[in-house]
Amino acid sequence: MMSFKKGYIIYYLLVLLSVSTLSQGQPEEERYSLHLENVSIRDVFDEIEKKSKLSFSYGSRIIDDDEQVSIHIDDKNLEEVLKMLFEERRVRFLFVEEQIVLKRRRKREKAAVIEEPEVQKADLSYTISGYVKDLSTGELLIGATISVNGGSIGTISNNYGFYSLTLSEPKDSLTCSYIGYLSRFKAIDSKDMQVSFQLDEQLTSILEVVIYSEDSENIIKTSRSSEQKIRPESVRKMPALFGEKDVIKSLAAIPGIKFFGDGSTIFYVRGGSRDQNLITIDEAPVYNPTHLLGFFSTVVPDAVKEIQVYKGDFPATYGGRLSSLVDIRTKDGNMQQFGMDGSMGLLSSRLSMEGPIWKDHISYFVSGRRSYILKPVQKYNEELNDLHFADLHFKLNYRINDKNRIFFSLYNSVDNFEVYENPERISGINWQNRTATLRWNHLFSDKLFSNTTLYASQYDYYLNMNLLQGDYWNSHIDNFSLKTDFTWFINPVNTLRFGVKMAEHFINPGNYYENYNLFTLPNVISTKRSNESNLYLSDQLIISNRLSLRTGVRLTTWNSVGPAIEYLFTDKQLDAHEYGSGQLYNTYISVDPRFGMVYKTGKNDLLKLSYSRTSQFEHLITNSISPFTTLEVWLPSGPLIKPQRADQFTFGYSHRFAESGLKADAELYYKYMRNQIDYRDHARLLMNPLLEYELRFGDGNAYGLETMLSKKFGKLNGWISYTFSRSLLTIEDINSGNPYPSYGDRPHDLSLFLSYQISPSLELSGNFIYMTGAPITTPTAFYYYENYQVPIYFKRNNDRLPDYHRLDIALNWDLRKKEGRFDHELIFSIYNLYGRKNPVAVHFNKIENQSGQLVVPYNYYETPELTPTQFYIYQMVPSLSYHFSF
Numbered sequence: 001m002m003s004f005k006k007g008y009i010i011y012y013l014l015v016l017l018s019v020s021t022l023s024q025g026q027p028e029e030e031r032y033s034l035h036l037e038n039v040s041i042r043d044v045f046d047e048i049e050k051k052s053k054l055s056f057s058y059g060s061r062i063i064d065d066d067e068q069v070s071i072h073i074d075d076k077n078l079e080e081v082l083k084m085l086f087e088e089r090r091v092r093f094l095f096v097e098e099q100i101v102l103k104r105r106r107k108r109e110k111a112a113v114i115e116e117p118e119v120q121k122a123d124l125s126y127t128i129s130g131y132v133k134d135l136s137t138g139e140l141l142i143g144a145t146i147s148v149n150g151g152s153i154g155t156i157s158n159n160y161g162f163y164s165l166t167l168s169e170p171k172d173s174l175t176c177s178y179i180g181y182l183s184r185f186k187a188i189d190s191k192d193m194q195v196s197f198q199l200d201e202q203l204t205s206i207l208e209v210v211i212y213s214e215d216s217e218n219i220i221k222t223s224r225s226s227e228q229k230i231r232p233e234s235v236r237k238m239p240a241l242f243g244e245k246d247v248i249k250s251l252a253a254i255p256g257i258k259f260f261g262d263g264s265t266i267f268y269v270r271g272g273s274r275d276q277n278l279i280t281i282d283e284a285p286v287y288n289p290t291h292l293l294g295f296f297s298t299v300v301p302d303a304v305k306e307i308q309v310y311k312g313d314f315p316a317t318y319g320g321r322l323s324s325l326v327d328i329r330t331k332d333g334n335m336q337q338f339g340m341d342g343s344m345g346l347l348s349s350r351l352s353m354e355g356p357i358w359k360d361h362i363s364y365f366v367s368g369r370r371s372y373i374l375k376p377v378q379k380y381n382e383e384l385n386d387l388h389f390a391d392l393h394f395k396l397n398y399r400i401n402d403k404n405r406i407f408f409s410l411y412n413s414v415d416n417f418e419v420y421e422n423p424e425r426i427s428g429i430n431w432q433n434r435t436a437t438l439r440w441n442h443l444f445s446d447k448l449f450s451n452t453t454l455y456a457s458q459y460d461y462y463l464n465m466n467l468l469q470g471d472y473w474n475s476h477i478d479n480f481s482l483k484t485d486f487t488w489f490i491n492p493v494n495t496l497r498f499g500v501k502m503a504e505h506f507i508n509p510g511n512y513y514e515n516y517n518l519f520t521l522p523n524v525i526s527t528k529r530s531n532e533s534n535l536y537l538s539d540q541l542i543i544s545n546r547l548s549l550r551t552g553v554r555l556t557t558w559n560s561v562g563p564a565i566e567y568l569f570t571d572k573q574l575d576a577h578e579y580g581s582g583q584l585y586n587t588y589i590s591v592d593p594r595f596g597m598v599y600k601t602g603k604n605d606l607l608k609l610s611y612s613r614t615s616q617f618e619h620l621i622t623n624s625i626s627p628f629t630t631l632e633v634w635l636p637s638g639p640l641i642k643p644q645r646a647d648q649f650t651f652g653y654s655h656r657f658a659e660s661g662l663k664a665d666a667e668l669y670y671k672y673m674r675n676q677i678d679y680r681d682h683a684r685l686l687m688n689p690l691l692e693y694e695l696r697f698g699d700g701n702a703y704g705l706e707t708m709l710s711k712k713f714g715k716l717n718g719w720i721s722y723t724f725s726r727s728l729l730t731i732e733d734i735n736s737g738n739p740y741p742s743y744g745d746r747p748h749d750l751s752l753f754l755s756y757q758i759s760p761s762l763e764l765s766g767n768f769i770y771m772t773g774a775p776i777t778t779p780t781a782f783y784y785y786e787n788y789q790v791p792i793y794f795k796r797n798n799d800r801l802p803d804y805h806r807l808d809i810a811l812n813w814d815l816r817k818k819e820g821r822f823d824h825e826l827i828f829s830i831y832n833l834y835g836r837k838n839p840v841a842v843h844f845n846k847i848e849n850q851s852g853q854l855v856v857p858y859n860y861y862e863t864p865e866l867t868p869t870q871f872y873i874y875q876m877v878p879s880l881s882y883h884f885s886f
Contacts, residue, residue: 032081033074041067044085052078053658054095057175058102062091103172127446128188129164129489130196132157132176137354138335138363141199142306143229144178153492159329160405160441162449164489180231192446194402224550224596225610225650226312226667228254232304236883237755239767239808239829241295243345243881247304248279248289248297251326252769253753255667255706255721256311258746260774261804261840263873264294268744269311270671271702271727272323275620275634276644279326282395282409284435287459287477288632291389291415292371298413298433302341302352303367303393305329312650312669313596313610316538316552317485317499322614322646322673330409332397333363345881347373348389360399367393385418385426403443411435418467430462452484461632470516473686476508477634483534493542497552501534505618509633510686525689526565530636532617533557538594550596550610558617560586560638567690568639574690586639590615608652608667616644619677621685621695633685640692646673665708673700678731681793698731700742718754718765725749735796741775743797748772761814766807773801776842801842807833824884835875 032051036044042065045056073081082093082100094101132144140161147154148171157163165174170190176197177183186195235250248265251257260266266274279286281299289298310318310325318325331354338355352367369391378384395409411434418428437455444450456479463473483501490496507528512519538552562579569575579585596610619641621633637643652667675697679685683694704725711717727745730737748771755765778799779791810829816822832838 031075031077033076034081035072037070037072038068039070040065041069041085044069044071048078048081048100054100056102057099062102124170124190125166125168126191126193127164127166127489128174128193128195129162129443129446130194131161132163132178132197132199133161134181135198135200136334136336137339138360139305139332141178141181142329144176144181144197144199146174146176146197148174155489155492155495158449158487160449160451162441162443164447164449166447166489166491168491180233194446224313224598225608225652226256226310226669228309228311230254230307230309232301232307235301235304236827237763237765237810237812238753239765239810239831241831241877241879242347243827243829243879244296244347245301245343246297247299247301247307247328248326250307251309253719253721253751254309254311255708255723255749255751256669256704256725257309257324258744258749258771260743261801262838263840265290265297266294268727268742268746269324270648270669270704271700271725271742271744272646272671272673273620273676273742273744275618276321276323276616277326278318278321278324279328281328281411281435282330282407282437282455283327283439283453284411284437284455284457285320285479286411286433286435286457287634288431288433288461291391291413292373296389298389298391299328300350300352300367300369300391300393302343302350303330303365305331312612312648312671313550313608314594314612314614315497316536316554316592316594317497319534319536319554319556319592319614320616320618322616322644330393330395330411331365332407333365333395335360335363335397335399339886341367341883341885343881343883346879347371350391362399363397365393365395365397367391383420385420386416386428387418389413389415405441407437407439407441409435409437418464424466424468426464426467428464428467430460430464432458432460434458447489449487449489450484452482454482456480469514471512471514473510473512474508475510475633476506478504478506480504495540496537497539498537499535501532501536503532503534505530505532505636507618507634507636509621509635509691512687525687525691528564528636528638529561530617530638531559531561546600548598550594552594554590554592554594556588556590556592556615556617558588558590558637558643559584560636565689566639567692588617588637588643590643590645604656604658606654608650608654610648610650612648614646614648619644621677621691633691635691638692641677641695642675642697644673644675644677646671648672661711661713663710663712665706665710667706669702669704669706671700671702673702676700676729676731678729678734678796680733696731696733698729698734700727700729701739702727702742702744715757716754718752720752721750723749740795741797743775745775745797746772763812763814764809765812766809768805768807770805771803773803775800778842801839804838806831806836806838809833822884822886824882827881827883829879829881831877831879832875837872837875839872 034047036047041063049055071085073084086093092103132141133139134141141157142159142161144157145154146157146163146165148167155163155165171188173185173187174195175183175185176199178199180202181199182202184197184199186197188195230250230253235245235247238250240246249259251267252259256270258268267277268274269277279289286298291298306329308327314325333354335356336359341352343350348369348371350367350369352365354363354365356363371388371390374384374387377387391413393411395407398406400406413433416428416430418426420426435455435457437453440452442450459477461475465471481501481503483499485499486497488496509525509528511525518524534554534556536552536554538550540548540550542548562583562585563581564579566577567574568577592613592615594612597608599607601607617637619635621635635641648669648671650667650669652665654663654665656663676699678696678698679694680696685691685694688694702725704723706723708719708721710719724747726747727742728739729742730739750770752768753765755763757763775797776799777793777797780794780798781792782789783792784790808829808831810827813826815824815826
């Protein structure tokens with residue numbers, strides 16, 4: 001069986017990495033014969049495209065597709081064919097890579113030409129700028145491509161839909177394109193002007209894109225290593241547990257991102273720990289994105305505009321985590337008309353509304369979700385007093401004028417679990433995430449764009465001992481930040497980005513409160529305050545139409561300030577050092593360089609190279625990998641905890657198979673991590689004022705190969721990906737100083753997603769996942785104490801859970817009519833189709849009784865033999881949900 005798996009993996013890698021390098025003749029040099037009588041000129045273009053494998057690019061004002069023509073030629077090259085076709089028309093042509101670009105011929109020109117004129121006005125320079133929006137909603141589109149006449153000169157819209165393009169030669173039109181939308185041409189003059197695009201969504205099922213990297217004529221400018229996007233439409237197509245579409249769990253589609261297993265939103269990226277992933281909603285960080293003890297994530301799918309994921313080659317604008325950034329942007333709200341979107345599932349329902357308050361100036365968006373699982377569960381547990389989760393997204397979008405725009409957004413999520421024990425006691429747990437973001441976009445000039453953001457983020461975890469008396473344990477985080485980013489579009493080949501950020505952090509690592517007052521006995525855990533300042537600068541330079549470079553640097557200063565108590569060893573004696581309010585007592589300075597390169601080796605081949613250094617100053621302190629606990633303690637860097645740091649190198653290659661629509665990607669990475677945190681044996685992490693002394697520090701090494709073969713268009717689309725990776729930690733006081741696997745070490749990871757459009761109204765999708773089992777620590781020996789068999793744990797992460805795998809399927813039935821705004825669909829899905837029992841834990845505390853049952857021993861006068869047992873959550877889970885929008 002193992003040889004079969006290895007053979008399959010080797011075969012798959014060979015297929016994925018094989019690239020055809022056979023030389024081909026140039027289409028311009030081949031000979032053509034055409035005999036067409038009284039046909040449209042578009043039919044002539046189609047025939048030429050079929051023979052030459054090139055495509056025409058032109059505006060509707062240049063060529064009338066319905067014009068009737070006749071052409072009869074024999075044994076001519078492509079240049080001669082085009083000259084004959086356009087001799088009587090004011091049209092000239094040029095070859096740009098795989099396109100034949102048509103332009104209006106100047107009056108002085110006597111014939112069509114095949115290259116750009118060499119004579120230019122040396123002093124000519126003008127800037128075209130504007131915004132890219134959705135035609136029907138006014139939603140700003142991120143990452144749209146704006147190019148000159150469909151050629152290689154161009155730019156992309158930023159995170160707020162703005163673009164700027166400075167040109168130094170006369171041009172007559174711009175092309176704007178965006179995946180899933182119809183491209184649009186606009187005429188321009190050779191002068192400074194504002195040109196905004198409103199794109200119409202392409203409502204056709206064959207253009208469904210599940211996961212994509214940037215695909216455009218400006219691929220040199222838009223590509224970077226270890227970056228991918230997930231469109232919210234694709235999240236709806238993926239099979240999901242209980243029909244609950246999950247934004248965070250959809251990240252499992254990306255090579256290099258590994259989830260712990262069933263019932264968990266814990267994930268690891270390229271060998272890093274779970275707290276090394278930064279999740280932001282409209283730029284504000286979310287510290288615990290889980291619902292229902294990890295079964296679901298907190299983000300409402302209907303509220304999401306775009307998800308951008310960075311695993312390496314981090315932009316200098318971002319920092320604070322070692323392994324990944326998940327940047328979630330929410331919808332701005334429809335500027336044109338009222339709209340509603342909703343869904344009803346087995347466990348929860350959600351509803352979204354949007355519309356204009358002042359048409360074309362002010363819009364709103366609100367989205368909420370609430371579970372209704374309490375009553376069904378109470379039938380099996382009458383002591384359950386409350387069990388629910390809820391989310392709320394709210395956003396206002398105010399376009400003051402063409403140069404100023406304001407966004408205000410709120411986000412809140414809550415989980416609550418209560419158990420009625422007796423008339424005087426109700427216990428439970430509760431956790432909440434809250435964020436607020438205020439952003440101001442300002443256009444200083446056609447070339448200089450700024451975004452100023454003020455945001456606050458808060459996270460609370462409550463372990464309620466008695467809700468009726470106000471007895472609880474609480475862990476708390478506050479984050480308040482102000483930052484300003486600038487983008488200077490110097491010219492089409494040079495874009496400069498720079499900015500500054502100031503932040504205040506407050507952390508309560510966890511204290512006990514009695515009758516809502518801080519309980520001072522036996523001890524109080526000191527709260528932590530820190531302030532942070534950042535300066536960052538990056539530059540993107542397009543060296544040629546084959547080579548682009550990105551360079552950047554991020555400077556961070558992290559200060560620990562009072563009031564605080566730090567327990568430090570002085571002359572081999574532990575002393576408590578008290579610091580007054582506002583007193584600065586520790587500082588770290590970090591300089592993080594970034595570098596990226598993209599080189600286009602051929603028409604369909606791309607090489608990517610990057611290096612990035614990242615630093616992390618907030619750390620999650622937990623020694624549990626259980627998916628059923630969200631009991632989390634956070635600590636900042638200070639006198640006893642140094643910042644975590646990582647240096648990551650990546651090398652990537654991609655190839656497009658033009659005719660089949662397939663795209664192959666492969667990326668190698670190596671990451672060296674310093675000041676990694678683990679815990680001494682039997683560490684006590686709660687209610688411990690000496691918590692830092694339970695920690696152990698060392699280095700980590702992670703490396704791997706990520707591969708993907710994808711097809712994005714057509715009735716059948718999807719991808720298959722395979723990742724081989726390792727992640728090892730070396731910490732002096734753990735595992736005798738020998739390297740051991742980190743929790744994110746899952747060497748083999750295979751993922752397959754396929755979607756097939758059965759008919760215009762039916763779509764079938766399936767998802768298969770296979771991963772090596774998660775590392776766990778199991779006993780290396782046993783001894784007997786008073787007839788009780790006691791396990792001995794000597795090595796860290798010396799064993800693994802069984803390999804994880806499952807198959808999910810979903811059938812989407814589109815019920816909408818051809819006309820009208822009302823869209824609705826039924827989604828039937830089966831999670832874990834073949835009922836695989838994927839264990840999430842192994843226990844060593846049970847024996848087998850005479851009936852063959854596994855039970856916890858109670859009679860220690862006899863010598864019990866412990867039997868390892870596995871615990872799994874569910875097998876096959878069918879679900880049905882209904883979604884509507886108008």
